[in-house]
Amino acid sequence: MGELAGANSKEGAESMQDSCVATIDQLSLCPERESCEQARTFAAGLLNQQLWCWGQDIKHPKGNLLLEFGFQRTSPPDEQKNCASMYRLELPCDQRIVLRGFGVFFGDDRHGGIFVERFGFSPQLTSQSTLDTDAWSCEDLPPMKPPGNEKQAIACRLLMLSLIEWIVDYERYVRQRRGPAYRPASLRQWNNGKRFYLPAEQMMPAWRKISLLSASGRLLPAEHVA
Structure with a gap:
C-alpha cells in the first residue's frame, strides 16, 4: 500500500480538517459531562494521521512493521487491483483488528464490532x-x-476503549523497535502545513486522553450518549 497512508486520502482530509499544528491541550477544552464535537474533530484528525503512520510503517526500509507485529496481509483480487492490501490481526481474548485505508474495524466476540471511518x-x-x-x-x-x-x-464504548488501548500498545512497540526518532521522522512528509498535525511525542498521550473521553461517552454524538 502506501496503502494505508494515502488510500482515499481526499488530499489527506484537508477539506475536512482545519490546517493546523494541534496540541493535546485542545482536548482539555471539552465541557464536562457533555458530548464534545471539538474532541471528535481532534480524534478524526489523529486517526487520519495514525493511518498515515501505519502506511509509513509498511514501507520501512528494514521491513514491514505491521507484518513484524503479527498482521496478516491480503492482497486485493484482480477485480479490485486498485485497492490497497488488507491487514488483519487476531488478538487475545477473541478480539481482532482490520486496517484499511478508509478506516479501522475492531471486533470483540463479547460485544460485536465497530468501524471507525478515516475522515470522521x-x-x-x-x-x-x-x-x-x-x-x-x-x-x-x-x-x-x-x-x-x-x-x-x-x-460501542467498550470496543472503542479496546481499539485505543491497542493503538497505544502498537505505538509503544514501534518506539521500542525503531527508536524514539522514528515516528517524528515518519511524520515529516505528513506535516505539510495544510492539514491536522500532532507532534509524534503527543500521539500516545492524546490517544490516552481520547480513551478517557470515550469511556465517559463524550466522543459519541449527543443523541447516542447513554
Missing part, C-alpha cells in the same frame, strides 16, 4: 465481531449503524 470519528456498530468477507470498500462491510440504545452505546 462517529463509530458505527455491528453485531458481527468478524468480517465475513474481505472489506475492499465500505460497501463490503456488514450492516453498520450508530448505537441506538444504552446497551449498544456501552458496547
